[in-house]
Amino acid sequence: MQSxxxxxxxxxxxxxxxxxxxxxxxxxxxxxxxPKGFKEEMSYGMIGYVVPHSKYPAGYHCNxxxxxxxxxxxSQKNFIAVYHMGLYANPVLYKWFTEAxxxxxxxxxxxxxSCMRYKKAEDIPLQLLxxxxxxxxxxxxxxxxxxxxxxx
Numbered sequence: 001m002q003s004x005x006x007x008x009x010x011x012x013x014x015x016x017x018x019x020x021x022x023x024x025x026x027x028x029x030x031x032x033x034x035p036k037g038f039k040e041e042m043s044y045g046m047i048g049y050v051v052p053h054s055k056y057p058a059g060y061h062c063n064x065x066x067x068x069x070x071x072x073x074x075s076q077k078n079f080i081a082v083y084h085m086g087l088y089a090n091p092v093l094y095k096w097f098t099e100a101x102x103x104x105x106x107x108x109x110x111x112x113x114s115c116m117r118y119k120k121a122e123d124i125p126l127q128l129l130x131x132x133x134x135x136x137x138x139x140x141x142x143x144x145x146x147x148x149x150x151x152x
Contacts (some may be wrong), residue, residue, distance in 0.1 A: 002045025
């Protein structure tokens with residue numbers, strides 16, 4: 001479910017009440033922990049955190065007109081999703097996160113390559129996701145991205 005909202009505030013205002021609180025809390029913890037240099041904007045119909053063109057002019061290889069995506073959060077039909085590209089690109093970070101998640105909550109982690117899905121707002125490990133957001137700077141993400149995704 002991609003939103004047609006053009007601002008983060010509009011996106012949140014259009015959510016059902018039960019999702020507004022969860023998404024607001026998730027956004028707050030990400031913004032508090034995300035290293036300086038990432039920019040919050042609407043990205044792919046979700047709230048996104050990107051490396052702006054001013055820092056990485058090459059942009060995203062799939063569409064260089066777009067800034068380099070890093071992290072997105074979204075209220076989907078049946079769950080709240082957290083998309084963290086660093087998990088996809090960095091097996092060490094993925095291993096750390098999956099182990100830390102098992103310690104942080106008794107709920108089984110529903111995860112794909114970079115997407116975590118939480119069916120209930122109360123199951124979202126906010127502090128752990130804040131810590132995850134803090135683990136990669138924009139420069140580190142650019143280096144990881146170029147190593148993992150850019151065609152030579």
